[in-house]
Structures are given as structure tokens and as C-alpha cells.
Amino acid sequence: MLFCGLENNLCVRMALDYLPENVQESINYKVAFIMLNSDACRLTSIIRDYKEVIIFSPWVFPYKNIHENDKEVRYYISCVLHEVAHIILKHKSPLNCSEQENDKQESDADNLALKWFNGHISGEISPLSIEEIRDHQERNRRRIELFLGWA
Secondary structure, eight states, X not given: OEESOHHHHHHHHHHHTTSOHHHHHHHTTTEEEEXXXXXXXXXXXXXXXXXXXXXXOGGGSOOSXXXXXXXXHXXXXXXXXXXXXXXXXXXXXXXXXXXXXXXXXXXXXXXXXXXXXXXXXXTTSOOOXXXXXXXXXXXXXXXXXXXXXXX
């Protein structure tokens, strides 16, 4: 289920193409991808009870360029793959584990997402690194702080 807006739904589908076929099949119809693009939204019981839910910030979607070598697109794809990795690895909620356990889960999800991304790309697209992801996370953190007036 995709509820991210028409253009953003295409971005989600592009990112899911990076997953191995068996992973795509295992999550098919079991994950809801949602972008909070309104003041509020409600997750109905049909979604809560039968699907994993991945909610995206509008900050993460690429808007200017949908080429897989663009840094915004690469980061976006890594976010999708990272969240799917949590599902495949059957990770617990951060609320139900220690900080150390959560850090390990995050590292494991990063590593699997990088494996999927770099295993999918061809020669014209450069490999993704954890440093590139961390740089983009920091950029987005600063954007959000500016937006919220915390900076």
C-alpha cells in the first residue's frame, strides 16, 4: 500500500526495485508506506493490524531529480531499504530494547540496506557508503532544526 502521493509513490516503487526478489515477495502487501503530507492522519485498524507501517518525513523525498546517482535520491533509497531491513530482520521497537540493542539494530539495518543498494547498482552508479548516509542525515537534521526554529 502506498500513500505518499502519485510522484512519491513512483519513488517508493523505484527504491523497492533495489530489494532482492525474494525480499520483495516476502513484504508484498504487508507494508504500508505513508508520507505525512497533511496536518494529521489516522492509521486505520486494517493497516495497524495487518501491515508494517513505514512513515516518511516529507524531507526525505527527492523532488528535483529522480536519477539514481543524485545524492538526494540515493539517500531516499537508503531510507526505504533501511526500514525494510528492520522488518526483514524482525527488529524490536526502540521502546522495547536497550540503547545498546537499538544501536545494534540500527547498524544491522544500515549494513543490510547498503548490501542491497550496492548489490543492485550497475557500473555507472557509484557505491553507497555509510559516510554518505550519515552526511545526509546530518543535513536533514539541520534542515528540520531550521524549520522548527531550534537552530
